[in-house]
Amino acid sequence: MNPFLKSLASSLLILVSCFQGLNAQTSDEASVALIGARLFDGTGRAPHEQSVLVIRNGRVEMVGAIGDVNIPDDAERIDLSGKTILPGLVNAHGHLNEDQSDRPIRTKLAEQLRLYADYGVTTVVVLGVFSDEELVVGASLNKEQEEIDLDRARVYVAGDSLQNLGTAEEARMRVNDYANAGANLVKIHITGGPNDMTPEVYGALIDQAHSRGLRVASHLYYLEDAHGLLDAGVDVIAHSVRDQAADNLLIEKMIQQNVPYIPTLTRDLARFVYETRPDFLEDPFFLRRVSAYQGDIDIVTGADYQATSRSPQRQADKEGLAQGNRNLKTLSDAGVLIAMGSDSGTNQGQWQGYFEHTELEMMVEAGMSTTQALVAATSGAAAAMGLDQHVGVLQPGRWADLLILDANPIEDIRATREIHSVWIAGTPLSGVP
Numbered sequence: 385m386n387p388f389l390k391s392l393a394s395s396l397l398i399l400v401s402c403f404q405g406l407n408a409q410t411s412d413e414a415s416v417a418l419i420g421a422r423l424f425d426g427t428g429r430a431p432h433e434q435s436v437l438v439i440r441n442g443r444v445e446m447v448g449a450i451g452d453v454n455i456p457d458d459a460e461r462i463d464l465s466g467k468t469i470l471p472g473l474v475n476a477h478g479h480l481n482e483d484q485s486d487r488p489i490r491t492k493l494a495e496q497l498r499l500y501a502d503y504g505v506t507t508v509v510v511l512g513v514f515s516d517e518e519l520v521v522g523a524s525l526n527k528e529q530e531e532i533d534l535d536r537a538r539v540y541v542a543g544d545s546l547q548n549l550g551t552a553e554e555a556r557m558r559v560n561d562y563a564n565a566g567a568n569l570v571k572i573h574i575t576g577g578p579n580d581m582t583p584e585v586y587g588a589l590i591d592q593a594h595s596r597g598l599r600v601a602s603h604l605y606y607l608e609d610a611h612g613l614l615d616a617g618v619d620v621i622a623h624s625v626r627d628q629a630a631d632n633l634l635i636e637k638m639i640q641q642n643v644p645y646i647p648t649l650t651r652d653l654a655r656f657v658y659e660t661r662p663d664f665l666e667d668p669f670f671l672r673r674v675s676a677y678q679g680d681i682d683i684v685t686g687a688d689y690q691a692t693s694r695s696p697q698r699q700a701d702k703e704g705l706a707q708g709n710r711n712l713k714t715l716s717d718a719g720v721l722i723a724m725g726s727d728s729g730t731n732q733g734q735w736q737g738y739f740e741h742t743e744l745e746m747m748v749e750a751g752m753s754t755t756q757a758l759v760a761a762t763s764g765a766a767a768a769m770g771l772d773q774h775v776g777v778l779q780p781g782r783w784a785d786l787l788i789l790d791a792n793p794i795e796d797i798r799a800t801r802e803i804h805s806v807w808i809a810g811t812p813l814s815g816v817p
């Protein structure tokens with residue numbers, strides 16, 4: 385690890401242990417019972433049409449149909465008749481690179497995580513940081529979220545996406561650096577370009593990550609690379625295969641190796657959609673947090689950006705997205721684990737919070753059922769990233785991270801935008817909606 389990273393890591397470790405001492409949760413907090421809502425528990429099972437959800441110490445204590453759950457005498461009762469409760473959304477592929485100001489990095493990361501949470505995205509897996517400092521601070525935010533009252537999305541971080549490494553030795557060393565700095569997983573880039581890591585190098589990288597207990601998620605575009613990565617033991621395919629149809633061998637490998645697939649359809653949409661001013665920029669749901677988005681709005685609606693969006697290279701991504709849509713339908717129908725991920729927070733016009741709802745809508749337009757899309761955005765994304773014992777499912781012991789809606793998204797996926805409230809660790813976020 386470089387010396388800067390090392391000293392930053394150790395000073396943050398001290399900070400984290402101070403927080404833990406001050407904020408250790410008590411074990412005798414009164415419970416809260418949410419009563420009467422439709423409840424989709426994230427697994428894909430049919431919802432309880434009238435449910436009881438009991439929360440204690442930030443976690444789900446009991447959940448079931450009214451009549452099947454004994455509500456504790458001490459519980460504060462909250463009537464949610466007519467509402468729909470879902471697990472908070474899990475974005476299996478996000479980033480925290482939106483705020484380019486020179487404010488303290490901790491402030492910038494925490495604010496972006498709050499923006500996600502304002503839209504009901506209560507867990508974000510950062511598939512690639514953009515600096516050593518972002519990794520170390522992101523890892524410390526990750527540790528804090530086990531201990532303190534949270535008013536932002538939970539975060540899990542990969543180091544910056546590893547690419548173009550020349551030797552197996554270098555690959556193993558970089559993985560060790562990230563593991564030592566507190567990374568939760570490893571992200572790599574295989575682009576199909578001439579400088580890509582060879583299968584031998586990424587094979588060593590994946591092996592090293594596994595020996596450190598870390599999963600490896602890969603950027604890719606081509607079917608051929610997906611095969612190579614699967615043969616080398618990759619854990620997560622973090623974008624759509626966009627050059628050709630997924631073949632039977634791919635499906636077989638993904639199912640046998642239990643490798644999930646993150647389509648990131650909005651990432652491909654963002655490549656060309658600003659060729660003109662898209663209607664969604666006037667969507668009231670988008671405009672709720674327009675102050676956070678304004679800088680990017682000015683950029684993507686400018687003449688220069690529109691011209692770039694019309695370039696042949698970007699227009700070609702229309703066909704890439706169409707192929708990605710077809711492959712999503714094929715892989716979902718075949719039973720591959722699908723995880724919602726948007727790739728938001730990387731480049732301009734990939735809106736943290738808003739685009740996860742667009743992603744869900746696009747998944748349904750690609751042919752998934754509303755239930756399948758909601759599973760992908762809750763238990764599917766959590767399982768894909770190894771987080772399903774913590775989030776993504778409303779079962780006893782899991783965090784009580786909730787998205788509560790005024791409408792039913794199983795009938796219409798756009799109902800995820802009708803936010804009644806967002807809860808993290810059993811507490812509603814103030815100022816939401």
Ligand SMILES: [Zn+2]
Pocket residue numbers: 477478479511512727730
């Ligand atoms: Zn990404």
